[in-house]
Amino acid sequence: MPARALCAISALFVLLAPPAVAETLAEAGGLVIADGSARAAGAAARSGAAYLTLSNTGETDDRLVAATSPAAERVELHDHVVDDGIARMVEIESGIPLPAGETVSLEQGGMHIMFLGLTDAWGGDGVPVTLVFEQAGEVEVTLPLAAAPSAAHGGDHHPEHDSHH
Numbered sequence: 001m002p003a004r005a006l007c008a009i010s011a012l013f014v015l016l017a018p019p020a021v022a023e024t025l026a027e028a029g030g031l032v033i034a035d036g037s038a039r040a041a042g043a044a045a046r047s048g049a050a051y052l053t054l055s056n057t058g059e060t061d062d063r064l065v066a067a068t069s070p071a072a073e074r075v076e077l078h079d080h081v082v083d084d085g086i087a088r089m090v091e092i093e094s095g096i097p098l099p100a101g102e103t104v105s106l107e108q109g110g111m112h113i114m115f116l117g118l119t120d121a122w123g124g125d126g127v128p129v130t131l132v133f134e135q136a137g138e139v140e141v142t143l144p145l146a147a148a149p150s151a152a153h154g155g156d157h158h159p160e161h162d163s164h165h
């Protein structure tokens, strides 16, 4: 890709970025992985969710096909759907498409990386995750751990932990 195009994209990104600095976690191929965070579903939760921004600055479509982590027994790619006014999570079986030139955000209330059965590797300096891309291959990142949400409201409780009303 010409350097000029990269500059244009960077400039745009800076303009659109929130006041909190967008922190790049990793780059691989044309992919830029930024703004990562992970949080447990609650103080005593055995599940958690992670969010990040995936920018495909390359010229080839890519796809996030899976994620693995020693911090959980199972890691799945999830989305939220609303059935009869009730939000629930579904696994994204086919992965998350990352079209060339586009930025895809995994954020609260939307797509996320789901951690089921948290292990001792969850916490401390962050949550280690290996992202598996169709084109870019495996990319390791460490996602900063955010405080668990209050019990009042949270969009990412796994159903069996969702005890609020």
Ligand SMILES: [Cu+2]
Binding pocket: 049, 078, 079, 089, 112, 113, 114
């Ligand atoms: Cu989920």
